[in-house]
Amino acid sequence: MAFALAAAGTPASLREVALAYAFGWAENMVQAAIKAVPLGQSAGQRMLGALVEAIPATVDAALVLRDGERMAFTPMLAVLSARHETQYSRLFRS
Template sequence: MNEGTGPDAASLLQLIWLASPALPVGGFSYSEGLEAAVEWAGVSTEATASDWVADQLQLTLARGDLAIVAQAIEAWRANDLTRIRGLNGWVLQTRESAEFRLQAEQMGRSFVEWLRLHHADAADAFSGLPATYPVAFAFAAARTQAPAHDGCLAFAFGWAENMVSAAVKAVPLGQSAGQRILARLARDIPAAVSRAAALADGERQAFSPMLAVLSARHETQYSRLFRS
């Protein structure tokens, strides 16, 4: 096989595509509490923004959505729809503010619409299932030949790019500062993915009370750029 061709190259390109902020699912329109943190939690510099986003990677994403993506990829590959519905329900039930739940639903719905253009079986797979974003993403990742671990890396990096973009706009920061924050997240993501993939159902968590407070305050923030 020639270098750079074949199933591995195709899967890599598909994961890069899935992680792209240009994917039409609306991720760029959410700050996941960061905009409110700029207003009320002292996020005003590159250092504080970097720490805040890095903490969110470890305390929220790695303990919840990343674990869901890892488990859902395997469930989709096994065609275990009962398991898929359980994982999807967990995401919906654990969103701690109205806008966080709306984000999971809107991005999931938009992702499913995109999937239907590229996967003939997507319509049947999501029939009667109001899919959340992590579960919809896992469906697409499961259709590649990439390991579930690599699918989670793509999910986490796509999240990181959206968060850095939000920080650049909301703090605001320069592009170089944004790239330094992204470099830090890229170093932290592999270990976060490994921890997430090792979590059992009872070990997943969705308890970030101060983030929930910031999100709730953001819903009535006087002036804002983002939907969450």
């Protein structure tokens, strides 16, 4: 929501906003993987480099989808999020 509100206040095109969002998401996931699994900085940078190459085509494909064609199917996200609460070692401890 905050990203969308901030983007709405800029002259950036929808494609530019989607590219920025996708890169931010990819960078976040890679940084989490570097901290959560045995993945070094160099491997993380290689992974991010591969994702960066794929982002423009992926964004372009997403932008031409009609509303009825868009979907997300992430059944394990809720399961893994729930398990995270009871794990001994958590990525970010509060």
